[in-house]
Amino acid sequence: MDDVLPTGFSNPVYDSATWVEIKRRYAQWAELHGYRYIETPVVESTGLFRRTAGETSDIVSKEMYTFEDAGGRSLSLRPEGSASVCRALVQHGLAASGTGLKFYYTAPMFRAERPQRGRYRQHTQLGLEVFKETDPSADAEVIAVLYGFFRRLGLGQLTVHINSVGSPACRPAYRDILVAYLREHMGQLSEDSQRRVDVNPMRVLDSKDPRDQEIVAGAPVMIDHLDEECREHFDGVKAALGALGIPFVINPRLVRGLDYYTKTAFEVTCDSLDGAIKVIGGGGRYDGLVEQIGGPSTAAVGFGSGIERVILALESQNIRLAKPRSAHAAVLYFDEGAKLEAFALAARLRETGVETDFPYRSRGVSKQLQAAVKSGVRFALIVGGEEGERGEVVVKDLLNRTQEAVPKDRVLEMLQQS
Template sequence: MTRYKAPRGTSDLVFPDSEKMERLIETACALMRERGYRRIDTPILEDTELFARSIGEETDIVTKEMYNFEDRGGESLTMRPEGTAPVVRAYLERGLASRGLPVKVYYVGPMFRRERPQAGRFRQFTQIGGEAIGSEDPFLDAEIISFSDALFARLGLERYRLLVNSVGCRECRPAYVDRLRSFLEAMKGGLCEQCVRRTDTNPLRVFDCKNERCRATLKGAPTIGEHLCPRCREHFDALLGHLDTMGMTFEVDERMVRGLDYYTNTAFEFQFEGLGAQNTVCGGGRYDGLTEELGGPPTPGVGYSMGLERLLMALEAEGLDPFVPERLQVFLAAAPGVQREPVLDLLGRLRAEGISADTDFMGRGLKAQMKQADRLGARVVVMIGEEELASGEVTLRDLDASEQWRVPAKGLVERIRQIL
């Protein structure tokens, strides 16, 4: 037993959970490619200022949760807490607009936030996300939203709901923020200390608060829907129409905002039953002013991100296990005294033919090797002894049918394919 442990808020993902995660990523990435999205990978480390400017200097992520450090050259770096800002930075830096608009990309990888560890909340977590940059068409918003719905359907998930809202734009949001701030100042007695501070710095963030007293107070708060400009209202109505046409069930929640300041117009979340307070598995929205914040030309964009650990928890909560582990096809069992060369040669031949194969590396006896093959779930065992080697044959056992044969070693691959 070692005294070393994974850092608080992180964990090792071991099989079979690691294999489920792998299959989940493969399924999600394949679904993104079906929609014309291309893979992008950005560094885990980014300039700290990138997130301060994009996410918002007063957000909880920037003020409390980012892992920042100064390297030996005096540069302030941050382990990425989210994926959109790095993708938009890469879009601008790499001139991806020259490849044709909209630029549709997806990413998958670890994110880092120093949050209080609890069920469904980790300091290192895996996200898949998609970004579509270059078009303000609300149909693109609907496509982004529909990806998650399609993935959940493919996985067999049912107990979730889609919440959508419009958070307005730079023109119409300020009037709403002023009215909301006035309401909050009048109701400070019903707010927690953090929400009192947010009243001055970023009033919209009060809707993220989980405090029951704050939630009760906010039931009387004004809603942004009353303040949307005609352009934002038209965009939102068009989105709702597209979601209807696509057969998606949704709820309009005018108090739903996302925890990042760059969102404009569309905001959405997928929430699941059975996950407690951390029930949001996927969320996203439109960020039409983000490229300008990062020094680029005005460019609309929309995207989503999904926490894969929470998605695995949602599958477990619904009793679903759609990822059947791939079965080992062949186990090579060599009798004691048999040289390794013929075993390794046969192992290489099978693997070269695309047949999954393994053998013993612990010096076990033949009986123990058979037990090992059974533990590994092998379909076929190939037994190699001195007698078989001398005759140019091997013994082939089908563990499912409980049958075995002596077959020529040269025709082994073909015979195994017949069984499989």
């Protein structure tokens, strides 16, 4: 009887209005920047994520919901969005269809972790991806869309962190230098980090363990070992962000949880939240991913942002995006004989664009009114009775506590105007 995949919802009425509003504003904002909506499957072959996110990444190695279908194929619920979009791009030959391929999505992601505040087994990400653009301004635009979106929601205390994680051309050399440094201090590292030195040494850089941080503080960083191409790209991103007036900090120890990133990596934190859930959005460039899954070499950059965390951020700053909706009118009836007439009137109101409630259950007018008042409706229309025989409908303004009998043929007009 419990949720298998808790989503972090606690107050459906408040949350649902906020939820819808965030998705609506995100779609609008993304489309304003030339992105088109893309919908990809919730399940993919397990191999897709293994190849792209990296065997050694935590997400793939221990956080995927993996199962076999009836035909014996290994499938996984998607833990992140980029791999699916890239797969769709390759499968449908979209990469060949010109420049400026820009997609956005709002989609549930699944990770088999221990649920807690701001971290759920099913969460929904707002995301987008740009393909075939190598220019640093594309990276900057992606960051600008994410940051600008948060700002337009009214969020403050935001910090944009950026870094470059290099490319396959320069990262291996840096990696050797880093590993050599870490080995010198092996004994002082935490057990987790000792293990990471072999598996994924760059992860040691963002360890929160105080023992590690002391060592990490003196460690060589990628941005000091970038090759010329990566260096220029990183400078270009910084310049473009500057031109847009987006404040950022360079965090040389920023590392992302997925292995496919190249060059730019970034996160946006909301500092009114605590700990790891401060990160309300993150992304970067992944020029090698499309080729890795069998497509043509294709540049790509994108981000993902968890709606649940965005809502937590909004709550932490007491920002309300939307009030719970309530209908504008409710059509009630004095007697059972007028019920279907009332039902039909409610339908006509809805057709003319008036949000309307109708009580299905037959109850006394007193109870119908009580329910209407409680639901927050502005107008109550009461059909039937003496007024009905005279060709009128009682229209009550529940806010101003006034009422009048209105000829039936004027009711629609009157409600539309109010």
